[in-house]
Each structure stands twice: as C-alpha cells, then as structure tokens.
Amino acid sequence: xxxxxxxxxxxxxxxxxxxxxxxxxxxxxxxxxxxxxxxxxxxxxxxxxxxxxxxxxxxxxxxxxxxxxxxxxxxxxxxxxxxxxxxxxxxxxxxxxxxxxxxxxxxxxxxxxxxxxxxxxxxxxxxxxxxxxxxxxxxxxxxxxxxxxxxxxxxxxxxxxxxxxxxxxxxxxxxxxxxxxxxxxxxxxxxxxxxxxxxxxxxxxxxxxxxxxxxxxxxxxxxxxxxxxxxxxxxxxxxxxxxxxxxxxxxxxxxxxxxxxxxxxxxxxxxxxxxxxxxxxxxxxxxxxxxxxxxxxxxxxxxxxxxxxxxxx
Amino acid sequence: xxxxxxxxxxxxxxxxxxxxxxxxxxxxxxxxxxxxxxxxxxxxxxxxxxxxxxxxxxxxxxxxxxxxxxxxxxxxxxxxxxxxxxxxxxxxxxxxxxxxxxxxxxxxxxxxxxxxxxxxxxxxxxxxxxxxxxxxxxxxxxxxxxxxxxxxxxxxxxxxxxxxxxxxxxxxxxxxxxxxxxxxxxxxxxxxxxxxxxxxxxxxxxxxxxxxxxxxxxxxxxxxxxxxxxxxxxxxxxxxxxxxxxxxxxxxxxxxxxxxxxxxxxxxxxxxxxxxxxxxxxxxxxxxxxxxxxxxxxxxxxxxxxxxxxxxxxxxxxxxxxxxxxxxxxxxxxxxxxxxxxxxxxxxxxxxxxxxxxxxxxxxxxxxxxxxxxxxxxxxxxxxxxxxxxxxxxxxxxxxxxxxxxxxxxxxxxxxxxxxxxxxxxxxxxxxxxxxxxxxxxxxxxxxxxxxxxxxxxxxxxxxxxxxxxxxxxxxxxxxxxxxxxxxxxxxxxxxxxxxxxxxxxxxxxxxxxxxx
Numbered sequence: 001x002x003x004x005x006x007x008x009x010x011x012x013x014x015x016x017x018x019x020x021x022x023x024x025x026x027x028x029x030x031x032x033x034x035x036x037x038x039x040x041x042x043x044x045x046x047x048x049x050x051x052x053x054x055x056x057x058x059x060x061x062x063x064x065x066x067x068x069x070x071x072x073x074x075x076x077x078x079x080x081x082x083x084x085x086x087x088x089x090x091x092x093x094x095x096x097x098x099x100x101x102x103x104x105x106x107x108x109x110x111x112x113x114x115x116x117x118x119x120x121x122x123x124x125x126x127x128x129x130x131x132x133x134x135x136x137x138x139x140x141x142x143x144x145x146x147x148x149x150x151x152x153x154x155x156x157x158x159x160x161x162x163x164x165x166x167x168x169x170x171x172x173x174x175x176x177x178x179x180x181x182x183x184x185x186x187x188x189x190x191x192x193x194x195x196x197x198x199x200x201x202x203x204x205x206x207x208x209x210x211x212x213x214x215x216x217x218x219x220x221x222x223x224x225x226x227x228x229x230x231x232x233x234x235x236x237x238x239x240x241x242x243x244x245x246x247x248x249x250x251x252x253x254x255x256x257x258x259x260x261x262x263x264x265x266x267x268x269x270x271x272x273x274x275x276x277x278x279x280x281x282x283x284x285x286x287x288x289x290x291x292x293x294x295x296x297x298x299x300x301x302x303x304x305x306x307x308x309x310x311x312x313x
Numbered sequence: 314x315x316x317x318x319x320x321x322x323x324x325x326x327x328x329x330x331x332x333x334x335x336x337x338x339x340x341x342x343x344x345x346x347x348x349x350x351x352x353x354x355x356x357x358x359x360x361x362x363x364x365x366x367x368x369x370x371x372x373x374x375x376x377x378x379x380x381x382x383x384x385x386x387x388x389x390x391x392x393x394x395x396x397x398x399x400x401x402x403x404x405x406x407x408x409x410x411x412x413x414x415x416x417x418x419x420x421x422x423x424x425x426x427x428x429x430x431x432x433x434x435x436x437x438x439x440x441x442x443x444x445x446x447x448x449x450x451x452x453x454x455x456x457x458x459x460x461x462x463x464x465x466x467x468x469x470x471x472x473x474x475x476x477x478x479x480x481x482x483x484x485x486x487x488x489x490x491x492x493x494x495x496x497x498x499x500x501x502x503x504x505x506x507x508x509x510x511x512x513x514x515x516x517x518x519x520x521x522x523x524x525x526x527x528x529x530x531x532x533x534x535x536x537x538x539x540x541x542x543x544x545x546x547x548x549x550x551x552x553x554x555x556x557x558x559x560x561x562x563x564x565x566x567x568x569x570x571x572x573x574x575x576x577x578x579x580x581x582x583x584x585x586x587x588x589x590x591x592x593x594x595x596x597x598x599x600x601x602x603x604x605x606x607x608x609x610x611x612x613x614x615x616x617x618x619x620x621x622x623x624x625x626x627x628x629x630x631x632x633x634x635x636x637x638x639x640x641x642x643x644x645x646x647x648x649x650x651x652x653x654x655x656x657x658x659x660x661x662x663x664x665x666x667x668x669x670x671x672x673x674x675x676x677x678x679x680x681x682x683x684x685x686x687x688x689x690x691x692x693x694x695x696x697x698x699x700x701x702x703x704x705x706x707x708x709x710x711x712x713x714x715x716x717x718x719x720x721x722x723x724x725x726x727x728x729x730x731x732x733x734x735x736x737x738x739x740x741x742x743x744x745x746x747x748x749x750x751x752x753x754x755x756x757x758x759x760x761x762x763x764x765x766x767x768x769x770x771x772x773x774x775x776x777x778x779x780x781x782x783x784x785x786x787x788x789x790x791x792x793x794x795x796x797x798x799x800x801x802x803x804x805x806x807x808x809x810x811x812x813x814x815x816x817x818x819x820x821x822x823x824x825x826x827x828x829x830x
Binding site: 171189191 | 399408429474
C-alpha cells in the first residue's frame with residue numbers, strides 16, 4: 001500500500017509541520033481577534049502585507065529577525081486600521097475586513113512593483129535555516145518533524161502556548177474573553193471596551209502578518225503575487241473548527257496541513273490516473289466536512305461581530 | 314431596615330441637580346437627593362420616568378448635561394465607571410452584565426487584578442468569594458459557567474461582584490423583575506444583611522409592594538423629575554401610586570363569566586428541544602371560549618415553546634392539536650392565522666414589529682395576502698392605509714402618520730398597534746405572551762381592558778406572564794408551567810400566591826418530577 005506508506009515517511013511529517021506553521025500563527029491571530037468580539041477578514045491581506053514586509057526587509061540587507069519584527073509591525077498598522085473602523089466607529093466587520101484585505105493586498109503589490117520595477121523572476125533571500133534541537137530531534141518519525149524545523153516554527157509552538165496562557169491564566173485574558181462575550185460586563189468593571197478590542201485586533205493582526213512572513217522567510221524564500229492563496233480564509237475556518245480554543249485550533253491547523261502534504265504525495269503515487277485538481281481539492285473538502293461535524297455544536301463568542309456603543313439605549 | 318436607628322448618619326452619596334437630555338426628551342430634570350449610611354432608598358417610577366437614566370449617570374455610563382454626583386464627600390468625574398467603582402458604588406443592572414461562557418469566578422474577578430499582571434491569582438479570588446458568600450449567605454459554585462445558572466443565581470453573582478469590590482453603596486435596578494416570589498424573599502433577606510453591615514442601597518422598582526417592604530425612604534420619579542419624597546413608614550401604596558402616575562388609573566373590573574366550548578386543544582404535545590428554554594413535555598391544554606387561562610412560571614420553563622407552538626412558528630414533535638374538535642395536521646404560522654389565532658408576541662421589537670418599516674406595513678404584515686390588501690399580486694396601499702388609520706383611531710395610537718417608522722413609537726403605542734393587528738377580525742384564540750412587559754401603568758390597564766373585552770365577547774385567551782400579580786388579576790384559571798410541564802388548572806382565588814410560587818419552583822407536580830429542595 002503505497003498510499004499508506006506515505007504516512008510513515010519522515011519527509012511527509014516534516015512537510016506537514018512546515019505547512020502548518022504559517023497557519024498556526026494566523027489562526028492564533030484570528031482567534032485572539034474573534035475572542036475579543038471582532039471578526040478580522042483582513043487576514044488574507046494582512047498575511048500578504050506581512051509576507052512582503054518581512055521579505056523586503058531582509059532583501060534590503062536587514063537581519064531575519066528584524067524582518068519578522070517589521071512584518072509584525074505592518075500587521076499592527078493594518079490591525080489598528082481595522083480596529084478603528086470596527087470598534088469606535090462600529091462599522092460592519094465583514095465589509096471592513098474585506099476592504100482591509102483588498103487594501104493591504106493591493107498596497108503590497110503596488111509597493112513591490114514600485115520598489116522592484118525591473119525584476120522578471122522573484123529574487124530570493126537567504127531564509128531561516130532548520131535548526132535541530134539536540135536530543136528531541138532524534139526521536140524517530142516525529143523527532144525531525146517537530147524538532148528539526150526553522151526557528152519560526154518553534155516560535156509558532158511558543159505562540160500557541162502563550163496565547164493559551166494569556167487567554168486563560170491572566171487578568172487581561174479574562175478581560176479579552178469577557179469583551180467578546182458581553183462587552184457591557186467589561187465596561188461595568190471600569191475597563192475600556194474600545195482599548196481591549198483595539199489591542200486584541202492589533203496583536204492578532206501582528207500574528208497574522210508573521211504567519212505571512214513565514215512563507216517568504218522560511219518556506220519559499222521569495223515574494224510573489226497570490227502567494228497567500230487563501231490561507232487566511234482557511235485560518236478563519238480553523239478558528240471555528242477549534243471552537244475558539246488555541247489547543248484545538250492547533251490540532252486543526254496540523255490536520256489541514258497534513259492533508260495538504262498528503263495530497264501532494266498521493267498525486268505522485270497514483271500518477272496521472274486521477275486529475276490532480278481532485279487532490280488539490282481534498283484538504284478543502286475535508287475541512288468543510290470537519291466544519292459540518294464540529295462547528296454545528298460550537299458556541300460562538302456571544303458578542304462576535306456585535307459593535308459596542310457606550311451608553312446606547 | 315435602617316441600621317443606624319434614628320441617629321444622624323453620614324451622607325454617602327449626594328446627587329445635585331442632575332439633568333440629562335436625549336434629543337428633545339429630558340430623561341432627567343434637575344434631580345437631587347442624598348443617601349445616608351445604612352439607608353435603603355427606593356426609587357419608584359414608571360418605565361420611562363428616568364430611573365435607569367439617573368442610575369446610569371451615577372454609575373458613569375452616561376454623562377449628565379448638568380449637575381454633579383458626590384460620593385463620600387468627593388465629586389465623581391462624569392462618564393467614568395471605574396471612578397464610581399473605586400468610590401465604592403456597585404450596580405446590579407436590570408440586564409445582567411455577565412459573560413455567559415465564563416465561570417462565576419472569572420466574572421466576579423474581571424478587572425480586579427492588574428491587566429498587566431503575568432498571572433491571574435485564582436486562589437486569592439476564590440478565597441475572597443468564598444468568604445463573602447459565607448458572610449452574606451450568597452451560596453454559589455465559583456467554577457460554574459454563568460450559562461448553567463438560574464436567573465436568581467446570576468443575580469447573586471452580580472451582587473457578589475459588587476461586594477468583591479468593597480461596594481459601600483449598592484444600586485439594584487429592577488432586581489425582582491426576573492425572580493420568583495421565593496427568590497425575591499431570599500433577595501430581601503440578603504439586602505437586610507447588607508444594610509446591617511452599613512451598606513447603603515438604592516432600590517429601583519415600579520412595584521409598590523416591594524418598595525413598601527424594603528425601603529426606608531421613597532423617591533418617586535415622574536417624567537424625569539422627583540414628584541415626591543416620603544418616609545416609607547409615613548406613606549401607603551395609594552399615595553405612592555398617585556405620585557407615580559400623576560392621576561388615578563383604574564384597572565378594569567373582572568366580571569365573573571362562565572366559559573363556553575373548547576376552541577383549541579393540545580393533546581399530549583411535546584416539542585423538540587432547542588436553545589432558549591425548556592421544550593414541552595407531553596402537555597394537555599384546552600382553551601375555552603370566554604375564558605382567560607393564565608400561565609404562570611419562571612422564565613425559561615417552556616413558555617417560549619408553548620407560545621411559538623400556538624403561534625404556529627413551531628410544529629409539535631408528537632401529540633395532536635385540535636381546533637373545534639378537528640385535528641389539524643398541517644400546523645404552521647399561516648395555519649394559525651387561518652384559524653383566527655390572534656398573536657401578541659413576547660418581544661415587540663424582535664418578533665412583534667419590524668422597526669424600520671412603516672405603521673401601515675406592519676399592521677398588514679399578517680394579512681397582506683388577503684384580497685383586502687392585495688389584488689393580482691399587487692398591494693392595495695389605499696386600503697392598507699385605511700386599515701392603519703382605523704387602528705390608530707380605534708386603539709388611540711399616538712403616531713405622526715401611518716407612514717411613520719414603527720421604531721419611533723413608544724413601547725405602549727407599539728403594543729397598541731400589535732393589539733389592533735391581532736384583534737382584527739375577532740380572533741377565536743388570543744395568545745398574549747408578556748403583553749404588558751415594559752409598559753407604563755396606563756398602557757397596562759389599557760391592554761388588560763382589551764384582553765377582558767376579547768374574553769367577554771367569547772375569545773379563548775392564553776395569558777403568559779412572568780408577572781404573577783397580572784396573572785392573578787386577570788386569569789379565570791391559573792396553570793403553572795415548570796420544566797415544560799403543566800400543573801393542573803386552579804380556579805381564580807383557589808391557590809395563594811405562596812402556593813403558586815411553590816409550584817413555579819417545581820414543587821407539587823403530580824407525578825413526582827420535582828426538585829427535592
């Protein structure tokens with residue numbers, strides 16, 4: 001059974017974790033926004049902008065970690081814009097989010113064209129290199145997959161733990177969750193709903209941008225158009241799949257990535273008999289099925305997508 | 314309840330000349346009063362009299378146009394809830410400010426520890442909550458999710474929230490509106506304990522008997538002004554009612570009347586479970602001509618399921634519906650209308666009317682398909698507008714024109730439109746679900762009159778209400794609903810309030826499905 005043997009190859013698992021990494025960042029980002037009650041459909045554009053910002057920083061001679069910081073900062077800027085429009089102004093979160101995606105994507109492409117007018121093929125940078133964690137990476141099969149990755153993947157693991165810690169173990173996490181459940185509860189305790197929501201959207205957007213930057217700085221080594229390719233939308237689904245819980249969302253991201261890595265290898269095994277588009281479709285079909293099973297029972301943050309206006313009668 | 318006896322107590326709160334306008338409406342008109350230590354003030358007034366506005370200003374949710382609030386001798390900065398909190402003012406809102414998917418502990422401790430702290434100190438919070446709940450007899454499971462708690466328990470959480478922050482002044486906004494009689498007694502007992510420790514309380518209500526039971530002093534608000542101030546010991550219900558309304562409003566008189574044939578009958582009907590209250594569990598119910606059947610119960614026990622079933626918006630899962638002895642197999646909202654069931658829905662704004670559509674559009678919304686209002690698929694606006702004008706005239710609806718958007722109408726006027734629409738064509742069954750919720754005394758009396766008129770002309774009326782006094786005043790027989798089951802009916806006056814209250818708490822249902830509390 002060749003199709004089954006794929007699952008026992010190290011390269012499959014290494015690829016799965018690599019594919020999952022940007023999804024993990026962006027899913028955590030979206031999860032924070034939604035837990036605070038703000039749907040952020042700007043995710044696709046923010047990832048595009050982050051991918052470019054990180055890459056161009058390194059291309060211009062900056063350090064790789066400086067690139068990550070610039071990407072995060074770019075995310076914060078777009079996050080604050082989304083937050084300003086949806087929180088104090090209370091505009092529709094759907095419409096604003098789609099607008100942010102269009103704006104961020106177009107601005108990115110424009111900046112790319114303006115800064116590199118002459119290039120025909122996308123220039124490459126020296127990306128993050130895999131770094132084997134001594135001991136752990138020697139575990140068969142999962143060792144290399146989990147512990148022989150680039151530092152950004154390790155940062156993704158840390159991010160999940162940190163998000164889970166902050167949301168459930170800190171006072172600010174309680175306030176973030178409460179503001180997504182019942183903003184008036186937060187206001188009644190003398191905490192500013194606007195500040196909590198804007199803050200959450202800014203931090204969440206920074207994570208989305210870092211997720212985008214992973215692609216240019218840790219996977220493809222260059223920036224090209226359409227490179228986010230719907231990953232942002234997948235992260236929106238992953239948040240629902242994970243019932244707004246960081247741990248479950250992590251599992252979702254790895255599952256999706258595993259399907260993606262699997263279908264590529266399955267194409268090679270079955271070769272030519274089945275049209276390759278069927279395989280490309282597979283992870284998406286499976287995620288829709290998973291959503292049908294899981295998300296029907298999900299309890300949304302009660303105040304998700306509900307703007308809060310102070311003193312409204 | 315004054316812990317200080319007759320001595321000169323310290324002034325803890327002073328409101329001076331508070332004025333707040335919303336557009337042309339003056340919701341609060343230079344209101345001033347003092348609150349002493351260990352005192353319970355009742356703020357009495359109808360809906361729209363400005364009670365809640367005043368408290369929202371006090372608590373910093375609204376900014377007053379004029380006037381100041383002083384707590385313990387210091388002026389509070391306007392519009393800052395955390396300043397009010399810091400000054401020791403705690404508020405229990407009418408609509409609880411709790412996050413449902415979070416625990417009791419998280420809700421209480423929210424915002425009490427620095428937002429920059431790296432770790433939430435759960436142990437400290439838990440110890441304090443346990444201490445408070447022991448001291449004041451407010452039992453609660455700290456790790457329960459709010460969504461699993463009863464309304465009474467949620468209110469306890471709200472009170473604990475205030476005490477947790479060392480509140481010295483507690484404001485309770487219509488605290489009994491959602492409670493059973495037993496829960497109300499428990500609340501009053503708690504309040505007495507709090508006052509004994511030197512807390513001061515502002516008790517906002519429009520229920521006279523509660524105000525008389527709980528307060529030391531009564532301030533009556535009318536149209537944003539203080540229309541009277543009395544020591545509770547020196548006044549009576551009659552005087553307060555007159556101060557509150559400004560005139561005497563007469564409740565309609567109920568004349569004994571014998572019921573006729575059964576109009577609609579539910580036999581062993583169950584409904585599917587769904588969010589928002591218990592489903593019905595094999596109930597039998599017959600509504601007869603010329604009789605008001607009152608359904609009492611704590612909210613969430615299946616009232617919503619029964620109302621939407623009779624309104625036709627849900628189908629029974631099992632059991633049968635008979636109308637005039639004929640089994641109706643295809644039950645739907647359209648079928649309910651075709652069988653002349655007049656519907657007064659629970660929530661005027663959400664399901665009763667469409668706020669952004671006009672009065673005319675709203676009043677024909679149940680009958681627009683009839684030849685009266687449409688021909689060949691086109692609406693006959695002339696006839697529709699005439700109909701709207703008839704309702705506006707007959708039901709004394711105050712609105713600028715039939716083209717006005719319904720959103721602009723007051724609750725009472727909106728309810729009159731709904732009555733006009735529901736009573737059109739002399740319905741044989743009237744479903745009145747919380748028909749007077751949020752209305753002022755005058756409008757309440759009007760709705761009651763209309764329901765009695767309908768009953769006297771032979772309609773079968775089902776009155777679902779959380780206001781037990783209303784059920785007892787109007788209903789010819791009372792049925793209690795608990796956990797989706799119905800008690801046997803009792804005739805007017807057969808059971809005391811206390812006995813009905815016990816049934817509402819789930820006691821005394823025939824086959825022993827009860828709480829062994």
